[in-house]
Amino acid sequence: MLINLHVKNLALIKEVDIDFSKGLVVLTGETGAGKSLILGSVNIALGNKVSKDIIRTGTEHALVELTFSVDEECQKKLKELDIYTEDGNTVTVARKITESRSVSKINGETVNLNTLKKVMGMFVDIHGQHDHQSLLYPEKHLEILDEFAGSEVEDLLLGIKNGYLKYCKLKKKLEEYDIDEGKRTREIEFAEFEVNEIESANLKIGEDEEIEEIFKKISNSEQIVNCLSQVYNYLNYESENGAGFVINRAIMDINSIKGMDEKIDQFQSILYDIDSMCRDLTSDIADYNNELDFNPEYAREVEERYNTINHLKMKYGKTIEDVLAYMGKKQEYLEKLKNYTVEIEAIKAEIKQMEDRLRDLCADLSKKRKEAAKRLSGLVTQALVDLNFISVDFAIDVEGDGRITEKGYDKVEFMISTNPGEPRRPLAKIASGGELSRIMLAIKSILAQEDKIETLIFDEIDTGISGKTAQRVAEKLAKISRNHQVICISHLAQIAAMADNHYLIEKKSENNSTVTEIYHLTREQSVKEIVRINGDGTMSNAAITHAIEMKDMADRTKSDLI
Incomplete structure (x- = not known):
């Protein structure tokens, strides 16, 4: 409240x-x-x-x-x-x-x-x-009837809604198979080409990062070698201008005064460490330069592999994982195309089974709606008499039109006659604004007892x-x-x-x-x-x-x- x-x-x-x-x-x-x-x-x-x-x-x-x-x-x-x-x-x-x-x-x-x-x-x-104006539309009549029926139709409505969603998905799936033989042949050829192109590359996850690193080395190898060679010369032990030669002379000089002071011994130890580091570094530079001495054939293979991987990534995905996932989907699609007849018949059989199931549910729902419509018609008639409808004949028509929707296959319409001797006609065709407001009040008063x-x-x-x-x-x-x-x-x-x-x-x-x-x-x-x-x-x-x-x-x- x-x-x-x-x-x-x-x-x-x-x-x-x-x-x-x-x-x-x-x-x-x-x-x-x-x-x-x-x-x-x-x-x-x-x-x-x-x-x-x-x-x-x-x-x-x-x-x-x-x-x-x-x-x-x-x-x-x-x-x-x-x-x-x-x-x-x-x-x-x-x-x-x-x-x-x-x-x-x-x-x-x-x-x-x-x-x-x-x-x-x-x-x-x-x-x-202006909500009573909604009574002019049969869709509202269906909504009111189902609200009145309540738990009697709740499970059926849910079953029909879920079944109808599955039914629509199957129909959409069937439409995807609706292609002529010529188009199917072309689709198979194109799918086979894409699958073969990816399969023949024999991709491995993470390979793109590895090959890219190697390709960078090869592409920049000349510049790297020249620069490191110069660094090697700065550090070598053979030239008088090399850092190694100078460090070696420093060690010889400090050895001549070794033992004269404890501090000198510390200097000597540090110089030995510097000498060791310098020799290790020059050795590592020499080894690295030797590794960069790629032969032309290997360099060509790396470049071709690098280009192949990037070409596939441009066409099918940003990563190798994406490319392989795309291939998987194409393989599934290819399998469907090759088994077209079997697949389409299986889908049609599933659609027929679901349609039969839905019609059974709709028939049960329609039966319960008709029972509820009789009860609601009587209650509305009495409520309208209470609201000063002098002579009123109210009924609810429930008829199946065969077209299945998520709400069943019924068409529901309120029918009324407010004059003696006149046949019932659709509510929307004869009710005035004041009558519509009273009819809505009558319905609300009835539904209020249910909800x-x-x-x-x-x-x-x-x-x-x-x-x-x-x-x-x-x-x-x-x-x-x-x-x-x-x-x-x-x-x-x-x-x-x-x-x-x-x-x-x-x-x-x-x-x-x-x-x-x-x-x-x-x-x-x-x-x-x-x-x-x-x-x-x-x-x-x-x-x-x-x-x-x-x-x-x-x-x-x-x-x-x-």
């Missing part, structure tokens, strides 16, 4: 904070005061798209925050999403909107929109001003109705509110009179700006608001007396519902 709505800096709303309770909650006010904006904020919290223009002028961000109390069953579902209640049984959902982005949080933890919508779907069901969503929100469900019909709609909302929290925006005095809690929404000027405010009305204030709704707002004794009578009659009606 929604227990609090906090909205800040949203369009005309500077800041409002509303505490809600059980039963029927009605919001009224002048046209344009911001009634729909209040419940529009709930839609924002639901995760719906929102324009940055919704942020109140002169502010940096807008905030919508809703607090719900949830029962134990809902808490279990929330735990599956790793969401836990606060203070025993409350959950706070918040969405902050800035010019650049929006951030959604549940109990202070940031969540993505997918999680947000899943959670809000457990808490609240919103019926917008576990505690809060139902109706934004002007009273569109196009008045008089006795308005009274019947008010009574229906009151009846639903005995087991659900019902929040309703209305222009009708009958619905306002039926409210367990009545709120007034007003638009005011404040410091050269316009703001929307909301007030919880006492019984006396509610009577005055009913007077305003009934007429021009003149507080005559007769108008006040009539409003009081409406409230008293509503109280008696609600008392009878308990």
Whole structure:
């Protein structure tokens, strides 16, 4: 149940904070005061798209925050999403909107929109001003029927959906085989060429790095040899200008004074180390230069191998692993092409088997839908009578058209006659706007008994109705509110009179700006608001007396519902 709505800096709303309770909650006010904006904020919290223009002028961000109390069953579902209640049984959902982005949080933890919508779907069901127009489309009729059937069709729908996905994949796979003989021959030849080209290279993983290193040595060998030869000359022991020759002379000189001082012995030891390092280095340079003496044939082989590997990598992948993986896929494709007839027959057999399975599931689903349609038709008919349809004949047609989809093969359509002697016709062809809103209310009242969503929100469900019909709609909302929290925006005095809690929404000027405010009305204030709704707002004794009578009659009606 929604227990609090906090909205800040949203369009005309500077800041409002509303505490809600059980039963029927009605919001009224002048046209344009911001009634729909209040419940529009709930839609924002639901995760719906929102324009940055919704942020109140002169502010940096807008905030919508809703607090719900949830029962134990809902808490279990929330735990599956790793969401836990606060203070025993409350959950706070918040969405902050800035010019650049929006951030959604549940109990202070940031969540993505997918999680947000899943959670809000457990808490609240919103019926917008024009949602009843969805009844003009048979797709909505199918959705309503399946929602009513609930667990009776849940497993069948899941089985059909999963089976249909497999079926579509098989059909796509079959399409890939749909090539003529000439094209198949060309595909085989091309695939064989690519496989042979890679196979003949006899690639080894890591070989490209090794061959590249050798190729670099060969390509730069002349420059390397010349440079190291010069270094060797600088270090040699045979030339008087060589470092080795000079080091050798230094050792001879220091040996002549050996033993005269301990420090001299240390110098002698260091010179020996330098001499050893110099001899090792000149030896290593000589060996390295000898290794770089590649013969032309070997150099040519390395260059050819280097070019071959790079050519294959340019065509088939960035690494040898990629090239070999590409070859593996081509080999599989080649095998399929060569076994074309066997493969295609196997796929066709699999498709036929899946199609037969789907038709059996669809037949079972259709049977259960027809059973549910009879029950729902009776319930809707009775609900419509309650809503002042004087003579109504309502039925749900369920017919299979043979075309399998992920929802089965049924076409579902609501049929209705509102005049005695007239045959039933598709709902979309004969229902007016006021009738559509009442039919949707009837359906919502029935589904509310089936689902576990505690809060139902109706934004002007009273569109196009008045008089006795308005009274019947008010009574229906009151009846639903005995087991659900019902929040309703209305222009009708009958619905306002039926409210367990009545709120007034007003638009005011404040410091050269316009703001929307909301007030919880006492019984006396509610009577005055009913007077305003009934007429021009003149507080005559007769108008006040009539409003009081409406409230008293509503109280008696609600008392009878308990």
